Amino acid sequence: MRAEIVRQAAKRGVLLDPELTELCLCQDDPVRFIDDVLSSAKGKFHVCLQDLPAEHLDDAGPRRADEPRELRGASTVQRRRGDISVMDGTDVTGESTCEGKIEDFGRYFQSRYRSLRKMLERRRELAGAMPLDRAMRMDREVKTIGMVAEVSNTKNGHRIISLEDGSGESKVFISKDSPLIDRVIVPDEVIGIVGKPTAKKDMLIAEELVHPDIPLGNSLEKTDSTSSIGFLCDVHMGSCTFLDKQWESMISWLKKESHNIALDYLVLPGDVVDGIGIFPDQLDELVIDSIYGQYAKVAEMLKEVPDHITIVLQPGNHDSVRPAEPQPALAEAFAKEFDSNIMMVGNPVYLEVEGRTVLSYHGRAMDDWISTVQNLSYEEPLKVMEEMLRRRHLAPIYGKRTPLAPEKKDYMVIDKVPDFFVTGHVHKAGHSEYRGVKTINASAWQSQTEYQKMHNFEPDPAILPIINLGSGAVQMMDFN
Numbered sequence: 001m002r003a004e005i006v007r008q009a010a011k012r013g014v015l016l017d018p019e020l021t022e023l024c025l026c027q028d029d030p031v032r033f034i035d036d037v038l039s040s041a042k043g044k045f046h047v048c049l050q051d052l053p054a055e056h057l058d059d060a061g062p063r064r065a066d067e068p069r070e071l072r073g074a075s076t077v078q079r080r081r082g083d084i085s086v087m088d089g090t091d092v093t094g095e096s097t098c099e100g101k102i103e104d105f106g107r108y109f110q111s112r113y114r115s116l117r118k119m120l121e122r123r124r125e126l127a128g129a130m131p132l133d134r135a136m137r138m139d140r141e142v143k144t145i146g147m148v149a150e151v152s153n154t155k156n157g158h159r160i161i162s163l164e165d166g167s168g169e170s171k172v173f174i175s176k177d178s179p180l181i182d183r184v185i186v187p188d189e190v191i192g193i194v195g196k197p198t199a200k201k202d203m204l205i206a207e208e209l210v211h212p213d214i215p216l217g218n219s220l221e222k223t224d225s226t227s228s229i230g231f232l233c234d235v236h237m238g239s240c241t242f243l244d245k246q247w248e249s250m251i252s253w254l255k256k257e258s259h260n261i262a263l264d265y266l267v268l269p270g271d272v273v274d275g276i277g278i279f280p281d282q283l284d285e286l287v288i289d290s291i292y293g294q295y296a297k298v299a300e301m302l303k304e305v306p307d308h309i310t311i312v313l314q315p316g317n318h319d320s321v322r323p324a325e326p327q328p329a330l331a332e333a334f335a336k337e338f339d340s341n342i343m344m345v346g347n348p349v350y351l352e353v354e355g356r357t358v359l360s361y362h363g364r365a366m367d368d369w370i371s372t373v374q375n376l377s378y379e380e381p382l383k384v385m386e387e388m389l390r391r392r393h394l395a396p397i398y399g400k401r402t403p404l405a406p407e408k409k410d411y412m413v414i415d416k417v418p419d420f421f422v423t424g425h426v427h428k429a430g431h432s433e434y435r436g437v438k439t440i441n442a443s444a445w446q447s448q449t450e451y452q453k454m455h456n457f458e459p460d461p462a463i464l465p466i467i468n469l470g471s472g473a474v475q476m477m478d479f480n
């Protein structure tokens, strides 16, 4: 039946969101349902749950009668539980407005540019920055802020950045002999340039490059909180490589010890299930081959977590929500499997926990950082996270593997300096600190996959990173 639904959609040139496909599958007459859906979504290329007219949702039943219309496609949003809450304006759940039109993309990139320019304007090195068209008419050193359209190297080893800012565009030249030649510049990042226009005014010779960055003086102050927060990332329930023994020993440890160390919060930063159809021949690696079965199983296992622990669940690229980031929280159809006091949040999200700010992002954009920047690798995700913090953006590179939804604001901008920044996705475990921000890559509960074997990649599974909210100390609990 799944194949039939996909075929119907393909016949009309439409790409169905996996979440919507699942919804079709649980209808009495899936073919008729998909036919109705496609007729009402005429003209759209990518159709997701949010596109459904209300009557379809009512038929399908994923939305409660009392749930506001704007929450269609997302689970009931619980923004606060005890001392943990979602920071306002940081979660796309129920806020998505984009339809993927050209205008949406224009508005999205303008929002990115404005947010990051604001940060750059506060930098001393860029005081008096002027629009690019004006800067290019000057005969002296100028400062300007633009978005990188393209980075290329000349055959003589110099580098050319194509920069634009709405007022104009220009090439920025970095000589192969400049100390700036080794600096990492990625497409679509917003950057400040100090430089001098050439006599012909056709290029700006760069003397300094400025990223928005975390302020130099930022540091992690101690607080009097005695609680801790843990991160259970990349559970990949449903996969034949899910580590049940290690999971069980983690759960029995939680039952015995979580009270003693006041481990009161557990965040699951994405890839809670392995999903269906995420990669070719995935069926061969699944022990639970239904998405509902996968979520039901995780939900059942999470019931074992002691009651004093608040659980926050965020989707990743294997979860059944739209793949484009920012991703909304799990839809009610899946969320209803879980205990109602689990907080369902989007990806990325800022959480406020006992006065601490936690930025939690599954981390799919790491794929694009790693494939674009030469010295980054899957072995060292913490270095990728540093690059994200430096650019104050989780996923600047547009058009590669991470689909970005052109929302009215850019949720991927790191507009607040977090105390703790957590990612998963690459299945490594480690922690570090960058300019007072604790960075954590949060392991996985799946052993080496066929794909990882093929790429000679050794994951660090079954490790639970725990942060003491008061001191900021990180402990990596190993359950291997």
Ligand SMILES: [Fe+2]
Pocket: 271, 316, 317, 318, 362, 364, 424, 425, 426
């Ligand atoms: Fe992932």
